[in-house]
Amino acid sequence: MTTVRMRDLRKRFGATTALDGLDLDIGVGVTGLLGPNGAGKTTLLRCLATALAPDHGRIEAYGLDPADSRQRTALRRRLGYLPQSPGLYPNFSAAALLDYVAVLKEIVDPAVRRAEVRRVLEEVGLSDRANVKVRKLSGGMRQRLGVAQALLGGPDLIVLDEPTVGLDPEQRMLFRALISRLGETRTVLLSTHQTEDVGALCERVVVIRGGRAVFAGAPRALAQLADGQVWRSAGRPGGGAVYWRTAEGDYRTLGEQPPDGVAVPPSIEDGYLKLLGPAPAGTTR
């Protein structure tokens, strides 16, 4: 079921075009947003999170239009947002910070607020850090606290800008479990540079380039864009391909078949690289 519709979104910052007529539909479940730096991912998420107004175009989320001030407020009541730089107040304890955000989310009753703070701290595994100052938390813990504040009030629409930055492998696994649980009943849109996260978490992936959505579909469909173009070979490939030396000592090539190349199944990363155009001939990664 489609819960968010975006049509012809445009946004410029001076001479820079961040969004250039972007169309996108997303629904309940986890949708991953991929794209190179400067592609417009953060601008898109900020517009959807009502932190920024687009110059042109229309957004409709859960039947609400954020261009209208009343509907924008109504949408904010159903929204959880983790920006790229959350800027959590360093002198607040984890619990006090969440309590403050809960007030911003109109949870006025102190008892309800405390229960909600306890709930989200438990969700992200920070119950034992409730009274620790933000400045004393590790980077991964701060990131989890950022996710926790987004979950306050049980939002229907969750917008997360690079939520896995700074998480170690164990934390990332916990995070994936949490997000996939949320995605069972809510609309989750997250941006990431980690194609592994997209493969593990997302039912749908959207690739943005130059302020436009250039791909929207299942992660497997993205990988299939590189079907028949990924090879392993013992010898170093020639020009016209992107390749790198693997841990086993052979070469993995995306592009033309090397002389002794054997076709291997493509990954999401292969499809992503293929979609975003040819890399310079003979480059390594």
Added chain:
Amino acid sequence: MAWHVDAELLQAYEDGSLTPSRVMAVDAHVQACAACRASVPAEAAWLDRTWLAVADTLVADRPSPVEWLLRRSGLPEHRARLIAATPALRLSYFAATAAVLAFAVAAAHTGQTGARVTLLLFLVLAPVLPVLAVATAFGPPADSMHEITSATPMAGPTLVLWRATAVVGPSMAMGVVAAAASPGPGWWAAAWLLPAFLLCAGTLALATVLPLPTAAALLGGVWVLVALAVSTSAPLVQGALFGPAAQFGYLLAAVVAVVVLTLRRRHLDPGESR
């Protein structure tokens, strides 16, 4: 253990009819004796609620002095918490403001031939300090959590105006105290108030079109440049800057700024197009 809580004593303990000393004796015993502890009926839900309340009390931060003051002044707890997080409501800001004003007052007292000029400089400076407070009350770069705040239902003109009021009040109060402590004619103590009100209202009105720091820098800068030029001119011109006619002009301009702010207040919402 030789002694145990019998049924009659347990009933009295439950009913709350024991004397305090006997309650303490039973309390001490049931803590040490698992068998008697098991015989004391406990309502699990009540116990959970109680423990959570205890945990909340232990975890809860003490309110900051600002929040404590706001609550004492009658603001609801959640409103006080919201305002107390205002970046400009930090001790460092007030310390800096107090230091600037104290310096101006001290200079006015110690200056001999230049005392009048120093006082005029105070009048030039005082209206700008509340504008600085407004500029750091919300939004980037002063509020590091601005992006999160922007996506909450509280974002928008109500929050902005609450915070602006919360920071302008103490700034103005400090200015009044400093003005009263300065030498010079009595009207000087109040001469800067209307310019300050105009600059604050004007900054907020302009912030519906421009980013807040830009609006504050623009209006504050224009005021300082004009006022400095005038303050070094002849006394007649100085009177023109702070005299009755000028004050009436400030009042009219401030009313216009308030009207513009009221009409365009929704543009203070970061999600609103400008």
